[in-house]
Amino acid sequence: MNDFFSLDNKYLLSLKMLFLHPKQILTEYLEGTRKKYVSPFAFLAIGTALAMLVFNEFSDNFLEISNVINETQFDLVEGQVESTEIMVELEKERIESKEMAIQIQKHILKYFNIITFLLIPFYALTAFVVYRKPYNYGEHLIITCYVQGLLFLSTILFFIMGLVIHPSIYYLSIPVGIIYYLYAYGKLYGLTFGQNLIKLLRFLGISLILIIVLGVFAFLVGLMFAFLFK
Numbered sequence: 737m738n739d740f741f742s743l744d745n746k747y748l749l750s751l752k753m754l755f756l757h758p759k760q761i762l763t764e765y766l767e768g769t770r771k772k773y774v775s776p777f778a779f780l781a782i783g784t785a786l787a788m789l790v791f792n793e794f795s796d797n798f799l800e801i802s803n804v805i806n807e808t809q810f811d812l813v814e815g816q817v818e819s820t821e822i823m824v825e826l827e828k829e830r831i832e833s834k835e836m837a838i839q840i841q842k843h844i845l846k847y848f849n850i851i852t853f854l855l856i857p858f859y860a861l862t863a864f865v866v867y868r869k870p871y872n873y874g875e876h877l878i879i880t881c882y883v884q885g886l887l888f889l890s891t892i893l894f895f896i897m898g899l900v901i902h903p904s905i906y907y908l909s910i911p912v913g914i915i916y917y918l919y920a921y922g923k924l925y926g927l928t929f930g931q932n933l934i935k936l937l938r939f940l941g942i943s944l945i946l947i948i949v950l951g952v953f954a955f956l957v958g959l960m961f962a963f964l965f966k
Contacts, residue, residue, distance in 0.1 A: 746774040747782060754886045759923040762882065766875050776881035780856070783888035788848045790892050794899065799841050801895070801903040856880055858946055866938045867925060883920055887913045 750773045753761035765773055774782075791798045844851060860877040871879070891909045898906030914936070922932040 746772065747779070750774045750779055750882075751886065751889070754882055754920070758882075758920040762879055762920075762924055765882075766871070766878065776878045776885070779885040780852075780881040780888075781885075783885035784849050784852045787888045787892055788845075790895065791848065792845055794895075795842075795845055797899055798845065798895070801898050801906045852884070856884065858950075859884065859943075862939055862942045862946065863921075865942055866935050867921065879920075879924070883917065887916065890916070 750761060753773070761773060765776070857877065860873060860880040863880060864871075864873045864876040867876070887909075890912055894906050894909035894912070898904070917939075918932050918936055921927070921935065922929075927935065
């Protein structure tokens with residue numbers, strides 16, 4: 737509370753530096769200049785808490801916006817179908833898909849903070865594998881907390897714009913997040929655009945592999961519990 741509301745606001749200073757001078761704040765914090773900045777974990781916690789409050793306050797709108805792309809895809813397919821039977825099947829599939837998506841989004845909203853803090857170590861591990869030296873895994877964990885904390889604020893901003901202007905604007909938070917990721921790590925490592933892009937592709941590839949591995953692991957654990965408690 738003191739970091740957020742005090743006159744010498746560490747949070748706002750950290751936010752400003754991450755936006756304008758990401759290399760400076762990240763290198764200074766890693767090198768030991770920490771009193772003038774809010775800690776990375778507090779910065780992430782504030783971003784997560786704000787996102788959780790906003791998304792849960794407007795949960796119905798969040799569910800509706802999250803389903804925009806899915807609905808658009810069905811509209812495009814249905815626009816090319818002339819058969820009544822196929823239209824009925826597509827409409828049935830649309831309803832089932834929407835219900836499933838809503839249930840998934842509700843669980844994400846309910847456990848948003850837990851999911852966030854569980855994923856941070858995996859993001860940091862991926863960044864460590866991709867970028868490595870001169871920073872170790874613990875330092876990449878700090879960098880990841882700062883970056884993700886800022887990206888949560890960006891997501892909130894685009895969500896609010898989506899509510900006011902058009903739902904599809906919310907999805908601009910994805911490319912903007914990628915651009916900031918390139919910007920922050922590019923500045924930190926002094927990378928050219930080409931080098932940065934290659935690193936990003938590696939990051940996405942490794943992230944996809946980790947997601948698949950985690951999905952398979954979760955599936956196997958689910959089967960095990962289902963067998964044990966059958």
